[in-house]
Amino acid sequence: MEAIVDFALLAGLAAWAVAIVRLRSLFGAAMLFGIYSLHCALIFVVLDAVDVAFTEAAVGAGISTVLILGTLAITGIKLEVRHTRALIPLLITGTIGAALIYASVDMPLVGDPNAPANLHIVPDYIEGSATEIGIPNVVTSVLASYRGYDTLGEVTVIFTAGVGVLCLLGRGKPKRSRKPRG
Amino acid sequence: MIVIYVITALAIILGMFFAMGRGVSGPTLYDRVLAVNAFGGMTVLMIAVLGFLMSRPDFLDIALVYALINFIGTIAVLKFFEYQDLGKRSSFSETPK
Numbered sequence: 001m002e003a004i005v006d007f008a009l010l011a012g013l014a015a016w017a018v019a020i021v022r023l024r025s026l027f028g029a030a031m032l033f034g035i036y037s038l039h040c041a042l043i044f045v046v047l048d049a050v051d052v053a054f055t056e057a058a059v060g061a062g063i064s065t066v067l068i069l070g071t072l073a074i075t076g077i078k079l080e081v082r083h084t085r086a087l088i089p090l091l092i093t094g095t096i097g098a099a100l101i102y103a104s105v106d107m108p109l110v111g112d113p114n115a116p117a118n119l120h121i122v123p124d125y126i127e128g129s130a131t132e133i134g135i136p137n138v139v140t141s142v143l144a145s146y147r148g149y150d151t152l153g154e155v156t157v158i159f160t161a162g163v164g165v166l167c168l169l170g171r172g173k174p175k176r177s178r179k180p181r182g
Numbered sequence: 183m184i185v186i187y188v189i190t191a192l193a194i195i196l197g198m199f200f201a202m203g204r205g206v207s208g209p210t211l212y213d214r215v216l217a218v219n220a221f222g223g224m225t226v227l228m229i230a231v232l233g234f235l236m237s238r239p240d241f242l243d244i245a246l247v248y249a250l251i252n253f254i255g256t257i258a259v260l261k262f263f264e265y266q267d268l269g270k271r272s273s274f275s276e277t278p279k
Contacts, residue, residue: 002184002188002235004188004192005188005195005232008191008192009195012195012198015199015202019202019205019206022206027211027214028205028206028208028214031205031211031214031215031217031218032205032214034218035201035205035218038221038222038225039198039221042225042228042229042232045229045232045244048236050244053244054247057225057248057251058251061218061251061252061255062251062254062258065259066258069259069262069263073262
């Protein structure tokens with residue numbers, strides 16, 4: 001029974017993607033990206049990754065919508081319409097998508113305890129977290145201690161991206177009192 | 183009981199498609215903002231229903247926080263349309279511009 005809901009959610013996600021691609025209004029597309037992120041968050045909830053869903057909703061629907069709108073306020077809202085048919089990119093994307101779907105058939109089921117990813121080093125983490133690190137939450141001990149350098153690198157990347165966005169958007173804008181229209 | 187939850191979830195997904203129609207075709211920007219807001223509300227409902235469907239009712243807390251995020255996000259977008267900027271002080275602030 002739950003599979004029906006999953007199918008409906010995934011169909012909705014695909015419909016959003018097609019709608020965003022077809023839409024010719026940039027402000028509308030920015031808004032629809034926010035909805036797309038909320039829909040992604042729902043699918044993450046279905047996959048039992050509530051924290052990832054949380055990040056997706058806050059960053060995807062909140063901050064990146066505002067950032068896209070800020071970019072549109074600087075660059076203007078004109079869109080160059082091209083009438084060429086992009087057949088080769090469509091072919092490449094379709095091929096890669098088909099290959100990914102073909103590869104996903106071999107993947108273990110979600111939450112399978114015998115999956116290779118759950119057999120390699122995860123048992124050591126689960127058993128050693130309390131004695132080696134002393135943190136009861138295994139996820140926190142993996143993020144902050146077992147893979148601390150990894151997390152440090154990620155934080156560096158995010159910080160660099162944030163500084164780059166601030167450098168791009170934080171400058172004084174030309175005075176314009178134009179109201180955006182969808 | 184699960185049947186009821188599944189039917190509710192499917193009804194919410196149908197409502198999402200309606201909001202989608204308004205978001206895609208909406209003539210003005212504010213229709214689209216409203217579509218995002220309505221979709222956020224349906225996301226909150228959907229998470230609550232999914233929590234009961236997966237027999238984990240503690241998802242209700244998460245749904246509540248989603249409602250807060252939705253509210254703040256809509257405020258941010260609308261404030262951006264009003265001032266073209268997020269950093270400016272609102273007209274209610276006491277310091278002169």
